Amino acid sequence: MATFDVLPGLPPYGESPEAFTATGQGRHREGYVVRFHPDASASWVGNFQPGVSSFEDVLPHPNGREFVVIAGGQGYVVDPNDRAKREYFGVQIEIALEVPELSGVLFGNGLWFEFLGPVGLQWRSRRISWDGMRAVRREGLRLFGEAWSPIEDCWLPFELDLCSGEFTGGSYNGPDAGA
Numbered sequence: 001m002a003t004f005d006v007l008p009g010l011p012p013y014g015e016s017p018e019a020f021t022a023t024g025q026g027r028h029r030e031g032y033v034v035r036f037h038p039d040a041s042a043s044w045v046g047n048f049q050p051g052v053s054s055f056e057d058v059l060p061h062p063n064g065r066e067f068v069v070i071a072g073g074q075g076y077v078v079d080p081n082d083r084a085k086r087e088y089f090g091v092q093i094e095i096a097l098e099v100p101e102l103s104g105v106l107f108g109n110g111l112w113f114e115f116l117g118p119v120g121l122q123w124r125s126r127r128i129s130w131d132g133m134r135a136v137r138r139e140g141l142r143l144f145g146e147a148w149s150p151i152e153d154c155w156l157p158f159e160l161d162l163c164s165g166e167f168t169g170g171s172y173n174g175p176d177a178g179a
Contacts, residue, residue, distance in 0.1 A: 002080035004058055004067060007033040010047060017045040020069075020076050022088035025049065032056050032071035036080040044083055048076055051091040053109075059096060062104045062118040070096055075107065089114075089121075097138055099162055106143070106162065108133065111172070113143070113160060123165035127172045128158050138162075147171040 010017055010030050019027045026049040037043045050056075050072020057070045061077060069076040070093050077087035095108040104117040110132045114124045129147030134155060136145035141162045146155035149171035158169035 002039070002067075003037045004080070005035045005037075006056075006058060007035055007045065009033060011035075011045060015044065017047040018083045019047050019049075020071075020078075020086070021049040022051070022074050022076070022091070023049070032069065034058055034069060034078075036067070036078065036083075038080040044080075046078060046083070048074070050074055051093070053092050053094050055094050055096070057096050059098060059105055062116060064118070068096070068105060068116070070107075073109070094133075095136060097143075099138075099141075101141060102162060108136065113165065115162065115165060125160060125165040125167055126176050127174070128160070128167055128170035130171050130174075133158075 010033055021027050031047050031049040033047055035043050035045050048069050048071035051074030053073030055070055055073050059068045061068050067078045069078055073093045075090035075093055079085045092109045093107050094110050097106045099106055104115050107114045111129050112125045112127045115122045130150055132148040133145050143160040147158050147170040149156050156171045158167050160167040
């Protein structure tokens with residue numbers, strides 16, 4: 001099975017890192033740097049350009065072959081055996097939670113959630129918050145948290161079903177377009 005190491009920066013020697021950028025920008029700028037080891041005798045370095053949040057992480061993809069790299073909120077699906085593969089999602093991811101009971105990973109951007117399963121995106125919730133979430137916690141197959149309401153100038157509770165993406169509560173009551 002492939003492994004990875006998060007590096008403190010670009011290596012000063014060796015093969016040039018593989019540039020990953022969802023926008024085409026920053027190709028030659030240091031980003032979130034990860035070394036992949038497809039097997040015990042080989043490795044390569046990926047340089048991942050960030051999105052618009054400060055969240056960074058590397059998680060195993062639910063398909064068991066790839067990894068999900070979150071670089072400053074920008075999501076990348078990476079195949080350690082095929083560094084030319086490019087798949088992007090998100091741009092403002094603020095939370096990622098593995099949900100082993102459902103063989104997947106939950107991603108949140110402060111407005112809504114998406115659930116990635118072994119064959120790709122399984123669901124995307126409707127928009128829950130006008131502008132941010134806090135106190136997000138998982139209890140079994142339910143997610144709880146608070147969504148900001150600028151209209152009421154307070155945080156309002158929500159509860160999300162991790163199996164379906166359906167929720168109750170939250171602060172957003174506008175149209176579903178774009179969510």
